[in-house]
Amino acid sequence: MSTNEPSTVKEKTIDNSALNIFIKQLNEKVTNSENIEAVKESLDEVINFPHQIKFNNMGLILTWIGAILFGCGYVYFKFQQYRPQFDTPDFVILGICFVTFLTALGFISSRKEKIKKLSTLFRNETLKHLYRLEDCDKSFLAEADNKYADFQRGNHSRAVEWGKDIDFNSPTGLLRASIIHHHYVDKRVETYTDSKGKTKTRTVYDHYHREGVIFPPINKTNCLVISTIRTSNRWGDSYMPASKEFERLFYVQADSEFTAAKFLEPSVVIACEEAAKQIDKLTIEFAQDGSLLINQNNANLLNPAMDFDITEPEKFKHELLNDTSLYTVNRIFGFVSQIIQHTAPSHKLNKE
DSSP states (O other), X not given: OOOOOOOOOOOOBOOHHHHHHHHHXXXXXXXXXXXXXXXXXXXXXXXXXXXXXXXXXXHHHHHHHHHHHHHHHHHHHHHTSSSOOOOHHHHHHHHHHHHHHHHHHHHHHHHHHHHHHHHHHHHHHHHHHHHTOEEOOXXXXXXXXXXXXXXXXXXXXXXXXXXXXXXXXXXXXXXXXXXXXXXXXXXXXXXXXXXXXXXXXXXXXXXXXXXXXXXXXOSSOXXXXXXSSOOOOOSSBOOOOSOHHHHHHOEEEESOHHHHHHHOOHHHHHHHHHHHHHSTTOEEEEOTTSOEEEEESOSOTTSOOOSOOXXXXXXXXXXXXXXXXXHHHHHHHHHHHHHHHHHOHHHHHHHO
16 A cells, blocks of 8 residues: 655754854855856855755743843842842943843844845845946946036035946947946035024035936937926926926936927937836936936945845845846936837837
């Protein structure tokens, strides 16, 4: 007589010592990886690791709780005496409890940070290879600082702090674009009332961060700013197409009405309106040399939130390689692709 026994998948165990060694090996292997295949290989090693990618903190948690309970119990015991008095030995005992509490908490936090840093390392190395991310030249950043009206925000200070060159597969071929981080500070004086009811003033510094993408010239447009928030007045003329929705969303300035009207054909107006609904505080700016800046308020373009981390390696690998999470960057790329399709001379000729 035969019996069919259900097959069971053996759950992986937790081994803190083995995991510590494995994390160290992964950090050394993945840091400055040469290609995406090296990252994939390391991800497969994580998937096949015989233990869970998590630490067993039960001993530390019990130590943490024990230190709290013992310390509270000791204080309670002292206050039950007729004349409670804390001497040097009492403070030593309470100090040991406090140090034990902090040590256990520190070890737990350190272990969580190891997992977080490893997940971030895998994400950064994956994005580096998928998009060929490289640091921008300092001269490029210095030039960009003064080229665009949108970068002139901040009455106290302003700077394009960093940039990363990135691949952009446009309808006309592969282009190298640049993701940039702009930090500006507004200084203001505010009036307040102190605890004694006196009116005083103080200086406040408001810090703001915007990130965007700079593209090389994609058409013949230049000297044009279209923004959902006001920018410094760089070009003298304003213009508004015959769309109430566009008028509600955007401010427009250009070196001439002809420049703005030529770019803002009906299909482009619709694309801009849709982009403004998806991209926060959108600015579309063509500089004098024709380069294009798409700037917005999401200051984590290259550090997107992810649904999974290294503790769920199979799902993490799938998200990294198939559902790449540069969500806002890809929206910007999609919008610029639409602009190219509607305005690039070579594309227009192909369509005709």
